[in-house]
Amino acid sequence: MKADYILKTQNLSKFFDGLKALNGVNIGVEKNKLTLVIGPNGSGKTTLINTISGFYKADEGKVIFEGKDITNLPPHEISRLGVVRTFQIPQPLKKLTVLENLLVAPENYGENVFESFGKNWLKKEEEYVEKAFRILEFLGIDHLWDREAYKLSGGQLKLLEVGRALMKDAKLVITDEPIAGVNPVLSHDILSRFTELKMRGVSFLIVEHRLDIILQYVDYIYVMAAGEVIAQGREEEILSNRKVVEVYLGAEGGKS
Numbered sequence: 307m308k309a310d311y312i313l314k315t316q317n318l319s320k321f322f323d324g325l326k327a328l329n330g331v332n333i334g335v336e337k338n339k340l341t342l343v344i345g346p347n348g349s350g351k352t353t354l355i356n357t358i359s360g361f362y363k364a365d366e367g368k369v370i371f372e373g374k375d376i377t378n379l380p381p382h383e384i385s386r387l388g389v390v391r392t393f394q395i396p397q398p399l400k401k402l403t404v405l406e407n408l409l410v411a412p413e414n415y416g417e418n419v420f421e422s423f424g425k426n427w428l429k430k431e432e433e434y435v436e437k438a439f440r441i442l443e444f445l446g447i448d449h450l451w452d453r454e455a456y457k458l459s460g461g462q463l464k465l466l467e468v469g470r471a472l473m474k475d476a477k478l479v480i481t482d483e484p485i486a487g488v489n490p491v492l493s494h495d496i497l498s499r500f501t502e503l504k505m506r507g508v509s510f511l512i513v514e515h516r517l518d519i520i521l522q523y524v525d526y527i528y529v530m531a532a533g534e535v536i537a538q539g540r541e542e543e544i545l546s547n548r549k550v551v552e553v554y555l556g557a558e559g560g561k562s
């Protein structure tokens with residue numbers, strides 16, 4: 307069966323003062339699948355997702371989302387199209403409650419000043435609160451709705467980050483190390499919710515080092531080294547790939 311890609315990069319490159327942080331990267335993210343990017347520290351994984359989501363400008367190549375060229379669009383436009391990169395909740399927002407964090411997430415919230423003074427204002431407000439609660443319920447953190455974010459555990463904060471992406475109607479969620487520092491039980495909880503979201507039409511592009519936990523949730527893997535994709539495939543092919551073992555799996559120093 308032919309793969310249905312929601313996002314593709316074509317020869318994507320990003321240079322920092324002569325350093326080829328990304329060097330002609332071609333990846334494809336299949337619709338309703340979870341695509342994992344792995345590789346040693348400094349291999350360009352974070353640079354790749356920052357370039358896809360518009361936080362870095364590409365020097366060469368293209369990013370195609372749903373058949374549309376989105377290369378170097380500003381991050382808010384890319385996010386509005388449905389490509390949402392999650393971020394750690396910034397300090398000022400940590401003083402807000404869980405619910406408030408969701409309500410400040412949608413970009414178009416109160417975008418139209420005139421509309422926001424109109425008679426639909428209250429109705430809109432109610433709809434956002436309702437949507438936020440549905441998302442919190444889905445993520446299993448609705449009981450924490452009035453808790454300030456700084457009081458949440460690391461794993462609960464990760465769920466809140468995902469909740470903020472869902473508020474923006476993300477079609478493709480891009481997350482850098484979603485289970486780093488999260489205990490195994492909550493990690494599995496987060497990842498099984500990703501699996502459920504896949505069935506609801508959300509696709510994922512994830513960077514993660516914790517292979518012991520994440521591999522069972524992954525549909526396809528890209529391996530990067532020194533700014534290039536050195537291997538791609540399903541778990542079995544990747545784990546037995548000699549190059550991958552050499553640069554990443556075998557090198558304990560490569561994982562953190």
Ligand SMILES: Nc1ncnc2c1ncn2[C@@H]1O[C@H](COP(=O)(O)OP(=O)(O)OP(=O)(O)O)[C@@H](O)[C@H]1O
Nearest residue numbers: 322325326327345346347348349350351352353354
């Ligand atoms: N803003 C920047 N300015 C200059 N160099 C950068 C910048 N961002 C990344 N780099 C460099 O690009 C290379 C790739 O870094 P990147 O953060 O993408 O790696 P990574 O694969 O995410 O590593 P890790 O697993 O440690 O998170 C590194 O050599 C890094 O120092």
Ligand SMILES: [Mg+2]
Nearest residue numbers: 351352353482
């Ligand atoms: Mg990184």
